[in-house]
Amino acid sequence: MLTIGIPTYNRKNELSELLDNLLKEIKDANLDNSKIEILISDNASSDGTPELVYEYIKKYPDFINYYRNESNLGYDKNVNNVGKKAKYEYVLFMSDDDMFEDGSLKKIVTYLEDNTVDIILMKEKFYDESNSINISYMKDEAYRNIAHDEFYKNGKDLMENTRKVFVAISGFLIKKDLWNSLNYTDYEDCWFIQTYAMLQVFPYSSVFIFGEPMIKYRLNIKKDSLIKPYMKIFEVPFGLLKIIKSIKGKYSKELYEEVYNKELSWSRRLMIGCKSREYINNKLEVYQWMKKTYDTDKLSFWILDVPLLYIPDILFKIPYLIYRIYKYKVFHTNKVISTKDMKHT
Secondary structure (H helix, E strand, O other), rough: OEEEEEEEEOHHHHHHHHHHHHHHHHHHHHOOOEEEEEEEEEEEOOHHHHHHHHHHHHOOOOOEEEEEOOOOOOHHHHHHHHHHHHHOOOOOOOOOOOOEEOOOHHHHHHHHHOOOOOEOOOOOOOOEEEEOOEEEOOHHHHHHOOOOEEEEEEHHHHHHHOOOOOOOOOOEEEEHHHHHHOOOOHHHOOOOOOHHHHHHHHOOEEEEEEOOOOOOEEEEOOOOOOHHHHHHHHHHHHHHHHHHHOOOOOOOHHHHHHHHHHHHHHHHHHHHHHHHHHHHHHHHHHHHHHHHHOOOOOOOHHHHHHHHHHOOHHHHHHHHHHHHHHHHHHHHHHHHHHHHHHHHH
């Protein structure tokens, strides 16, 4: 029936929480190992993950299968390993730091027993780093037009409805044979291999979406992506642009342009953010990377994106410095006024 696949790397504590969550869901749904497998693909973790998993295997040998890579293969290849090694007809991918909402697994299995479908997508609720406090103001934008259970004969109709690209790995369920029918060679460096799979098979695959949130998505709020070196920052938006570029001609021109431009605007904002905070020393390397991932048939690449990269970084740093000084003065002024008000009370 169902393999729950977990690609993991150096998240021993979060993985333990997820395993406890899954095992409780399995027990509450009264499932046995003829229907459920928990498959863990460890990307050569160095934090004690193997020892942790072996403790769980001792207690639950019928449910958990564990594979450890000899070296770190990168995120995408590790995710692909899950699809290749899955035992059952369906694979449900879970990030190692997320969890199920209570009762979700039973609903998923019940649906699979009663229906035929190629793919299931699941909405999320956002939680803090402890995965215990719901951040209610955060909404899942990809599913903003979906309030109830919905079935689509093919994923292209879903894309036309949502006008969004689905990027979350947790809660992505797909037939194993469908996953393994694709060639991922050119896209195993993009950080969104699951998105590549969805976009490639959507045109000929049926899709079901649960109307209620099924996944507890953990937000790493304290981690500022702009602290990373610029090449590390660019690899995520550039990878997603490369994947979206792969569907050109497979979907309507209007839909392609819309989803591509949304991700392109994110890439441009990150470019400006990086240039205002640090110097992009190897611009030629970034340019060559952009040529591989951007849609170079678009005129905007040559008259906007390439010039944006080569404009001297100092021109971005001066406005940013002025902004920071202004922000500091406003904060300091408000603090002085607040202190004076307190003295008069």
